[in-house]
Amino acid sequence: MTSLLPYSNHQQKLSLVKSGTLSLKDNVRYFLDRITKERELNCYLSTFDEEALERASSIQKKIIEGKAGKAAGMVIAVKDVLSIQGKEMTASSKILKGFVPLYTATAIQRLIDEDAIIIGKTNCDEFAMGSSNENSAFGPVLNPIDKTRVPGGSSGGSAVAVAAGLCDVAIGTDTGGSIRQPAAFCGVIGLKPTYSRVSRYGLSAFASSFDTIGPFASNVYDAALVMEIISGHDSSDATSSTADVPEFSANLSTQHSPLKIGIPKEYFNEALNSEIRNKVSELVTFLKRNGHTVVDIELPMTEYAISVYYVLTTAEASSNLARYDGARYGFRSESASSLTDMYINSRSEGFGDEVKRRIVLGTYVLSSGYYDAYYTKAQKIRRLIKNDFENAFAKVDLVMTPTTPTTAFRLGEKSSNPLEMYLSDIYTTGANLAGIPGISLPLGTDSADLPVGIQFLADQFCEENLLKFSNFVVQNFNQ
Ligand code: GLN
Numbered sequence: 001m002t003s004l005l006p007y008s009n010h011q012q013k014l015s016l017v018k019s020g021t022l023s024l025k026d027n028v029r030y031f032l033d034r035i036t037k038e039r040e041l042n043c044y045l046s047t048f049d050e051e052a053l054e055r056a057s058s059i060q061k062k063i064i065e066g067k068a069g070k071a072a073g074m075v076i077a078v079k080d081v082l083s084i085q086g087k088e089m090t091a092s093s094k095i096l097k098g099f100v101p102l103y104t105a106t107a108i109q110r111l112i113d114e115d116a117i118i119i120g121k122t123n124c125d126e127f128a129m130g131s132s133n134e135n136s137a138f139g140p141v142l143n144p145i146d147k148t149r150v151p152g153g154s155s156g157g158s159a160v161a162v163a164a165g166l167c168d169v170a171i172g173t174d175t176g177g178s179i180r181q182p183a184a185f186c187g188v189i190g191l192k193p194t195y196s197r198v199s200r201y202g203l204s205a206f207a208s209s210f211d212t213i214g215p216f217a218s219n220v221y222d223a224a225l226v227m228e229i230i231s232g233h234d235s236s237d238a239t240s241s242t243a244d245v246p247e248f249s250a251n252l253s254t255q256h257s258p259l260k261i262g263i264p265k266e267y268f269n270e271a272l273n274s275e276i277r278n279k280v281s282e283l284v285t286f287l288k289r290n291g292h293t294v295v296d297i298e299l300p301m302t303e304y305a306i307s308v309y310y311v312l313t314t315a316e317a318s319s320n321l322a323r324y325d326g327a328r329y330g331f332r333s334e335s336a337s338s339l340t341d342m343y344i345n346s347r348s349e350g351f352g353d354e355v356k357r358r359i360v361l362g363t364y365v366l367s368s369g370y371y372d373a374y375y376t377k378a379q380k381i382r383r384l385i386k387n388d389f390e391n392a393f394a395k396v397d398l399v400m401t402p403t404t405p406t407t408a409f410r411l412g413e414k415s416s417n418p419l420e421m422y423l424s425d426i427y428t429t430g431a432n433l434a435g436i437p438g439i440s441l442p443l444g445t446d447s448a449d450l451p452v453g454i455q456f457l458a459d460q461f462c463e464e465n466l467l468k469f470s471n472f473v474v475q476n477f478n479q
Contacts, residue, residue, distance in 0.1 A: 005030075009221040010074050010168065017063050017073055024056035024063075024073045024117075031075050031119055035166050041142045043151075043160040045080050045090060047120035055117045062115060069114030071229055074222070077161040077170040080121040081128055082108055082213070083202040091204045092136035093126045095350030096330040105202025106237065107171065107213045107230040114229050119167055122157030126352045127321065128173055128206045130154045131181060131424045134415050135354045142411070143186060145450060149408040152182030155216070159186040162216045169226050170216040175206050176309050177403075177428025179214050180440035184403035184453020187442040189217050189470070191227060194460045195435035196241040199234030205320040207313035208239075210432045220471040223439075224248035227463060246464045256472035261287060262297035262396035267427055271405040275446040280402055283443060283454060286477050297396060299388040302430065304381050306422055309429040311365050311378035317355075318362030324350065357418065382433050389434040393459040398469060401427050403440040403453030427455060437463045439470050443477075 006022060007013040016022035032049055052075070062068040078084065081091045083101030090096050104112070112118065125135040133141040133156030141156040143149040144164040151160045155172030159182035162170050172179040174192035183190025191214045198213045205211060213230065217223040231245040263284070268277065284294050326332040326346025333345035351359070365374035392399055405426060414421040431438040437460070440453040454473075458466040 005165065009219045010071070010225055011221060013073060013168070014063065017060060024060040025053055027073070028052045028056040028075060028117060028119065031167055034164075035120070038144070038164050038166060040147070041144055041160050041164060042139050043123055043141050043157040043164070043166065044077065044120045045092070045123050045138055045157070046088065048087065048118060052117050052119050059115045059117065070225065071111055071114040071116035074116045075119050075168045076111060076116045077120055077122050077158060077167040078108055078118055079124050079155050079158045079170070079172045081124060081173055081204045082171065083204075084108055084118065084121070087121065089121070089204070090137070091127050092124050092138055093351065093355070094137045094331055095324045095346070099330040101202070103202060106199035106234045108202065110229050111226070122155070122161055122170060124157055125154035126355050127204065127317070128154040128175055128178055129317070129354050129358055131177070131421050132409070132411075132414065133157065133182075134411065135352055137352060140411060143408050145187065146408065149410055149450070150185065152185035152404075152408065154178040156182045158216050159183055159188055159190065162186070162188045162218055168217075169222050171226075172214060172216055173203060173206075174212050174214060174432065175210045175313060176432050177425040179216065180403050180428050180438055180453070180455055181425065183216055183440040184442075184455075185408040185451065187445070187451030189220060189223050189439065189441055189474070191215055191223050191439045191463070191467075192431060192437060193227065193231065193463055194241070194437045195432070196239050197231045197243075197437070197461070197463070199237040199240040201234055201236040207316035208320060209316060210313055212432070220467060220474055221249055221252055224252060224467045227467070241461070243461050248464055248467050252468060252471040254472060254475040256469055258291045258293065259397040259469060260293045260295065260395070262295055262392055262399045264297050264299040264302065264392070264399060264401060266299050266302035267401040271423065271426060272402060273406045273446075276402045276405070276407070276452050279443050279446075279452045280400070280454065283400070283473075283477060290476070294400075295396065297392050297399065299392060299430065301381065301385045301388050305385060305429045305433060306426055308378045308381045308385065309425070309433060310361070310422060311374050312382060314358045314362030315366050315375050316362070318359045318366065321351075321355065321359055326350070354418070385430060386434040389430070389436055389457070389459075397458075397465065399457040401455045401457070403427060403455040407446050407448070407450035407452060431457050436460050437466055439466050441470055441474055
């Protein structure tokens with residue numbers, strides 16, 4: 001979608017504000033007006049109009065005085081699974097009704113500390129479980145490119161907020177593809193960091209050993225800048241990494257020294273749409289012409305990824321979602337006459353179908369008698385999937401795959417068939433099982449004008465390489 005904004009990344013925005021050409025307050029007003037106009041897309045669940053406008057004024061002053069933070073004036077939308085102090089958080093579920101967090105998620109606090117402006121919370125699949133955004137208690141989000149189609153999920157609202165020009169950057173979460181898949185469906189950039197790169201403090205947990213937080217952006221610079229701000233150790237999340245965080249946004253050149261790029265043959269199966277296959281071939285030709293080496297690699301355990309993902313994530317979810325019992329958070333059933341009934345009825349009425357399906361499945365795979373057959377076995381295969389990627393990165397710098405097997409599907413097309421819905425994640429779950437970073441970049445459109453996404457995967461903590469290479473591809477590949 002063509003943007004009417006007078007800047008194409010945050011660097012330009014800052015210099016326009018500094019030179020007095022752009023008023024941040026007008027800029028926030030512009031976004032708020034557009035959000036109202038595009039209400040039909042249903043991508044925002046709430047907006048913080050007054051606060052955003054006030055911050056725009058004070059941050060404008062700070063910028064002019066030279067005292068502003070790195071993200072000064074960047075207008076950011078936040079997926080509604082991340083807490084912000086004093087703002088209702090729903091996780092797109094009825095069960096959290098009225099829940100107002102007492103603290104702000106670390107990733108969001110870091111953006112606020114760098115003077116970003118949080119404009120609102122975005123719609124998503126309930127507790128981030130889904131691939132189409134149709135599992136939200138607040139209705140589906142529409143794809144702005146074709147409103148009869150889904151935006152992808154689970155971070156569909158965040159992807160749409162960027163694609164429709166309703167913010168500068170949006171924050172999403174990716175447990176099995178929920179940043180990369182909607183980015184691909186909506187034609188924007190989506191980055192899933194290395195597991196543990198970004199603190200999960202303040203994120204409502206879905207599958208704790210998979211959950212990651214990352215940005216959606218319209219350009220690589222903004223994604224890189226947000227990534228460097230939200231990354232890094234946090235004493236409130238013991239699993240967050242102490243690894244150094246490079247300044248990802250510095251030195252994003254339009255050129256790139258030759259790399260070796262691996263194409264996993266297992267990803268080019270019959271599920272892959274032929275137009276997407278052709279787009280990938282065009283990119284391969286371009287990369288070779290620019291001095292890069294493209295080689296075939298093998299990720300032999302790929303066929304097990306979806307099954308392993310759904311055993312392990314449902315197991316973790318069944319445990320994580322036990323806390324929503326009607327006693328502690330949000331919604332409580334009115335129709336209970338005993339404590340047990342209160343638990344049962346609150347959960348039965350508060351959770352949607354997909355969440356219930358996963359709690360039941362996860363409880364089953366963890367039950368004694370089945371634990372070893374499903375959970376333990378899946379853990380072992382997870383290790384083998386990780387080994388596949390380790391072997392690959394011993395030979396190549398990056399792995400390149402389509403992000404999704406198809407372009408955005410129609411609303412309702414897969415909602416009656418969960419298995420088919422799960423298969424839309426076949427190319428993305430591997431990165432979460434292995435804990436590695438991945439990015440989806442827009443690769444033009446197919447013959448129906450629907451966006452196609454290309455995914456690059458890197459070894460753990462190699463986001464810098466991923467971002468630099470992405471910048472080269474986005475700047476030079478002629479779509
Ligand atoms: N679509 C996947 C699922 O439903 C991924 C979700 C996610 O990454 N949050 O589990």
